[in-house]
Amino acid sequence: MTGLPDTPSAAGSGRKAREVRKPGRLQRITEHLRREWQIYAMLLPTVLWMVIFLYKPMYGLQIAFKDYSVFRGIANSPWIGLEHFETLFNNDQFLRALKNTIIMSAYGLLFGFPVPILLALMFNEVLSQTFKKSAQTIVYLPHFISSVIIAGIVMTAFSPSAGIVNTALGWFGLEPVYFLTKPEWFRPIFIGTGIWQEAGFQSIVYLAAIAGVSPTLYESAVVDGASRWQMMWKITIPSILPTIIIMLIIRIGNILEISFEMVILLYQPATYETADVVNTFIYRQGLQGGQYDFAAAAGLFNAVVAFVLVMTANTISKRYSRTSLW
Amino acid sequence: MAGFAKTGGDMSGVNLQGLVKAYGAVQVVHGIDLDVQEKEFVVLVGPSGCGKSTTLRMIAGLEEISDGDLTIDGRHVNRVAPKDRDVAMVFQNYALYPHLNVAENIAFGLRIRKTPKDDIAQQVQEVGGILGLTDYLERRPADLSGGQRQRVAMGRAIVRRPKVFLFDEPLSNLDAKLRTQMRAEIKRLHKRLGVTSIYVTHDQVEAMTLADRIVVMHDGRIEQIGTPMELFLNPANTFVAGFLGAPPMNMITAQIVAGDQGPVAEFGGQRIVLQPLPSLQNAVGKTVTVGIRPEFAKAVDDSQPDRVSIEVDLIETLGSEALVHATLQGAPFVIRTDTVGQMEALGRIGGFTVDAHLVKVFDGETGLALPGQVLNQ
Known part of the structure; x- marks a missing residue:
């Protein structure tokens, strides 16, 4: 060695x-x-x-x-x-609530999701800073008001006796409508309220995304001869598309999470047919009816569906747009 | 389609008369006069904040002109929208649309102008061929190197066949090697297309190598306009002398005294013989700034009797030549000298000599070159 x-x-x-x-x-x-x-x-x-x-x-x-x-x-x-789950899927009220949840979420997605994007695009085009700031403050404000007060405002606005909506209908010689007691009116009112309350605040995310777009892209387009409309379609929207997709994935994940407080505040037995959603069903079964185990099964079902939806949306987005949450 | 080899015929010059840019009470460009000839390649050069980019942006229409007149192809365009000026601009950060592929980026301007699809496809292919991008047309900007992105940016400008190309520091985001390569490509492209070009840079090497004429700017004013060699050999003032050339011109504060055969610059007991020009003879007794290019000073050893003595601090060997960093009167003094067969002699450098006609003398107060000192190329 x-x-x-x-x-x-x-x-x-x-x-x-x-x-x-x-x-x-x-x-x-x-x-x-x-x-x-x-x-x-x-x-x-x-x-x-x-x-x-x-x-x-x-x-x-x-x-x-x-x-x-x-x-x-x-x-x-x-x-x-799985006894509670069997009961759940044989329960007409739950199936109705599930159907209502999906319909309201779909409408919310269809009408509510584009509004903050449109607001952000419009704010971006406003040249007067004073007007822009005033308008932003006005649309952000409802977000900071408690749901109880928002519901109070809505109930007052749609009141058949003194509400502004029925007063306006009266100007055209129309009979007052009992909006909040009619099942067919619940969804439009609920979705409209949600948009009014949250669209402004949600537009901040898109405004931030727009602020991140390089100004030289616009300058280059100006020299190339693009109009403001063309710049919005060909630069702004494609540039904020990853943010839109991320927000959409999150929104899809929350598809069964209908604004529980607002439904509770606005609905009544007369409108259960269109207004009762999974969360209000869980609330009634669990807290009011004391069936905690049954409500937990409904809640777990809610969570599993949300998980599957968000995973699916993320995978699809990752494959087709190279944008994903993770 | 006529093709891109010399678009010819409808090319034109750019004329700036008393062009001013002010932001409120602050004026940043103070009345610029410049006449860019048809097919000319003019480089605006100057330090950061000198107003060169602002001037370019006024020409593009991206900045409103506060005062003065701008004409392109003989047409007054002060109030004309950028799209109607028939100019194309290449930006420092490329300004490529990340969601579009190379072909779509190049075609963007044509699509905006509602050019027929078949024409767009043909022109994109042609430009792609000119710029060596044919294999990358389907790629997105994120999948390209810096040099390729810059080529796409140029392709977007070329494809529109504008009257004037505007370049805003297009190479400053590239590394040194790629910059040299792209510089040559831009020069070749200009020769091939022959479009009037205005190019902004703070890099004097880019200015010297690319320009037909250089415009040196400082504090919102033009200091001098001329060909690269004119500016190198005959700078109008100490600013231009110090800005152009790498390393810059050496400056020595001296007193002009009358010598036996003409004026002499005297400083710290040392002397440099000057040309017997009337302007220098009339300056006897005045304090001046003597400028000597590092290339024009000849390094000598201590035995040379008419040398100017210097203290050598450092010798940087660059291959075939070396930079001798020395101190003269407490200020840095650089000499560029050959190395081949002279490496041993470099160690014995004790001073320099310079031909009188290669010495530039500037007024000590105004910094302007004293008249009559013209060095021919």
Whole structure:
């Protein structure tokens, strides 16, 4: 033996020496945390919020598969498999609520989704800064008003006796309509209210995306002879398309999440036929009827559908537009 | 279609008369006069903030003209929309539409102008061929290199066959090697198409290599207009002398005294013989700035009797030549010298000599070149 590096003992010690020099995974993570602790400290409240309010309650999801009793507790309640789901899909009220949810979401998507985009495009074209800021303030404002007050305004506006809508109908010699008691009027009123309340605020996302478009693209188009209309169609909209797609994916994920408070505030038994949605059904069954396990099954169904929808939308978007949430 | 080799016939010049740009009370371009001839390649060069890009943008119609007159092809265009000026512009950051592929980007201007589809396809193919982009027509800008993107940007300008090309620092986002390559391509393209071109850059090498004429700008004013060699050999003032040339002209503050055979620049006990020109003889007793190009100073050793002594700090070898960095009167002084067969001599440099006719003398107060000092190319 000459002690050359290719002898087994020397090679072994060489490897060992290299291993000693290279910090381990745990050591690297610790070092990283020590160096960047401020960033993680800022992240902590959000993580805690998610753990406490989103992950911890998941433990309770199991009652969807149990004959839950408040007195026996979650752990001691007996398993009953998919019985609640069978009941759910044989329940006419649930099927009606599901149908209403899908219809209202589809209408909301169809009419509500393009409005913030149109608003952002219009704001972008406004040249007077004073007018632009005033208009933005007016359309953002409803977002900051409580749903209860918004519902109050809507009820007052559509009131058959003193509401502005019926007053206006009166000017044309039309009879007052009891809008909020008629099932056929619930969906338009609900969707219109949602657009009025949120479209302005949602347009901020698109305005931010528009602000990110390089001004030289427009300058180049101006030199090429494009009109403002052509620039909007050929530059602005394609440039903010990735943002539109991302927002659409998120919206599709929330398709069964109809604004629960607003439905509760605006609907009444007379309009259940078109107004009752999955979330209000869960609320009535779970909190008002005390059927927590049955409501949990409905809620779980809601979550699974949302998960499948968002995964599908993301995959399709990734394949065809190179844009995706992850 | 006539094809892109020399669009000929309807090409034209650009004339700027007293062109002013003001933002409120702040004036950034102070009355520029410039006449760009048909088919000429004019480069506006100057440091950042000198108003060169603003001037170009006024020509393009992207900035409103505050005062003065702009004519393109003899037509007054101050109030004419950019699209009707018949100019095409190439931007610093390429301004390519990320959602369109190369062919669609090139075709954009034609589609806007509602050119028939068949013509668009033919012209895109032709431009793609000229710029070596035929294999990339289906790619999006994100999938191209910097040089390819710049070619697409040029293709978009070329395809419209405008009267005037405007280039706004088109190469500044490229690395040094690619910049040199693209510089040559732009020059070749100009020769091939023969379209009047106005090119903005802060890079004096680009200006020197590309321009038929260079316009040196400073603080919103034109300092000098001329061919690259005119400006290099006969700068009108110390600013132009210092801006053009790499390394820039060496400047020495000196006093003109009367010598045996004519005027002499004297500084710190050393002397440089000047040309016996009337303007220099009349300046005897005045403080002047003496300018010597690094290329014109001849490095010598200590044995040379009529040398100007310098203290050598550093020698940068560049291959066939070297830059001798020295100190003269506390200020830096650079000499460019050959290296082949002289490497040993470089170590013995103790001063320099310079021919009197290669020395430029500028007024010590105004910085203007004293009259009569014309160096022929």
